[in-house]
Amino acid sequence: MSMFNTDIVEKLEAIPTPFYYYDLRILNQTLNAIQQEVQGLPYLVHYAIKANTNTKVLEQIHSAGFGVDCVSGNEINCALNHGFKANQIAFAGVGKSDSEIKFGLEKGIFTFNIESIPELLVVNDLAKSMGKIAPIAIRFNPNINAKTHHYITTGLEENKFGINFWELDSLFEFLRKLDNVNLLGLHFHIGSQITDMSVFKSLCNRVNELQKLFKEKSFAIQHINVGGGLGVNYHEPDMDAIPDFKTFFSVFKQFLDLQQGQELHFELGRSIVAQCASLMSRVLYVKEGIKTNFVILDAGMTELIRPALYQSYHKVENISKQKQESNLKYDVVGPICESSDCFGKAILMPHTERNDLIAIRSTGAYGEVMASSYNLRDKVKAIYHDEI
Ligand code: LLP
Numbered sequence: 426m427s428m429f430n431t432d433i434v435e436k437l438e439a440i441p442t443p444f445y446y447y448d449l450r451i452l453n454q455t456l457n458a459i460q461q462e463v464q465g466l467p468y469l470v471h472y473a474i475k476a477n478t479n480t481k482v483l484e485q486i487h488s489a490g491f492g493v494d495c496v497s498g499n500e501i502n503c504a505l506n507h508g509f510k511a512n513q514i515a516f517a518g519v520g521k522s523d524s525e526i527k528f529g530l531e532k533g534i535f536t537f538n539i540e541s542i543p544e545l546l547v548v549n550d551l552a553k554s555m556g557k558i559a560p561i562a563i564r565f566n567p568n569i570n571a572k573t574h575h576y577i578t579t580g581l582e583e584n585k586f587g588i589n590f591w592e593l594d595s596l597f598e599f600l601r602k603l604d605n606v607n608l609l610g611l612h613f614h615i616g617s618q619i620t621d622m623s624v625f626k627s628l629c630n631r632v633n634e635l636q637k638l639f640k641e642k643s644f645a646i647q648h649i650n651v652g653g654g655l656g657v658n659y660h661e662p663d664m665d666a667i668p669d670f671k672t673f674f675s676v677f678k679q680f681l682d683l684q685q686g687q688e689l690h691f692e693l694g695r696s697i698v699a700q701c702a703s704l705m706s707r708v709l710y711v712k713e714g715i716k717t718n719f720v721i722l723d724a725g726m727t728e729l730i731r732p733a734l735y736q737s738y739h740k741v742e743n744i745s746k747q748k749q750e751s752n753l754k755y756d757v758v759g760p761i762c763e764s765s766d767c768f769g770k771a772i773l774m775p776h777t778e779r780n781d782l783i784a785i786r787s788t789g790a791y792g793e794v795m796a797s798s799y800n801l802r803d804k805v806k807a808i809y810h811d812e813i
Pocket residue numbers: 473476494517518577614616617618652653654655692693694695696731735790791
């Protein structure tokens with residue numbers, strides 16, 4: 426059953442499109458589900474803020490007591506402005522600029538997740554110049570195939586992320602020599618929208634191997650950070666609104682050998698926020714083509730770039746005509762002057778007409794936050810369930 430009942434549709438139809446419609450009750454249930462799984466365990470979840478920086482979303486995540494994973498100085502600033510404490514902030518990213526590093530040092534963030542040896546040296550130098558010691562975790566590239574879209578795979582040797590295992594000896598040498606960094610943790614992130622849980626099991630095995638090597642060299646490690654990546658069900662957002670956190674966390678419980686006193690950290694983005702929003706759009710025109718009919722929407726790749734960029738699937742629903750059978754095929758496209766501005770081809774929908782309201786589902790993650798002003802489009806608005 427769709428989350429859009431007649432009552433909600435009537436209210437949504439009165440609102441000018443396009444806009445993101447947030448149902449923060451879903452976010453709340455998601456956060457509760459995570460808390461239930463991690464309670465009593467030495468687990469800490471940092472929300473990967475890059476997935477969505479909407480103020481109400483952040484307020485809710487903050488009040489649930491999560492930490493935050495940032496990848497830019499502006500994300501750190503945004504997190505601080507939303508009440509996250511500096512010591513709840515992990516800072517990742519392959520290209521941290523000097524001013525971003527200094528900003529993190531000034532604010533006293535929890536950790537810099539170091540992605541290369543040259544970065545390690547720069548962080549050490551900048552910390553020294555400020556009379557500080559930078560708390561660091563080393564991000565490793567575990568060379569594991571996340572079995573997801575190649576643009577969102579990050580843990581293979583051919584990817585730009587993290588330090589490779591073959592650089593270990595030189596890393597150990599630097600870690601001993603450098604006085605202005607303090608090694609706290611080991612960090613990993615192998616990709617996004619991962620649905621095959623055996624991938625996380627492989628990650629655990631790699632972490633265990635690496636832990637042994639650090640132990641042999643007498644480096645004490647306080648936390649292991651396994652990143653994010655848990656996928657969501659884009660095909661059945663109503664049936665599966667809350668991701669299967671139980672199975673996800675149980676893989677780590679079962680296969681990752683945490684040592685005495687160690688914490689296990691996670692950086693979940695998509696799985697926390699994807700299902701709490703839909704992009705709402707109106708049909709501007711239905712245009713007959715030679716092989717297909719086009720439904721042209723007033724939202725496009727400027728509001729939601731995922732389909733154009735990763736050929737990703739989002740369920741498209743004509744919520745004005747829910748009672749009718751979906752037996753016609755349409756290519757659903759946006760108004761932007763690019764052929765890739767397409768939300769889906771041969772999508773089954775009921776007979777669709779101008780002004781019908783279309784919901785593009787599961788767009789809470791990497792949706793609003795990746796919007797652009799290309800074609801000088803207006804900034805996309807956000808509407809919340811308790812406002813309509
Ligand atoms: N930690 C690190 C270091 C990351 O790079 C990411 C995502 C995450 C955590 C959160 O991963 P998640 O739990 O959301 O899978 N724009 C793409 C996704 C890019 C993900 C980048 N890194 C998309 O729309 O699919």
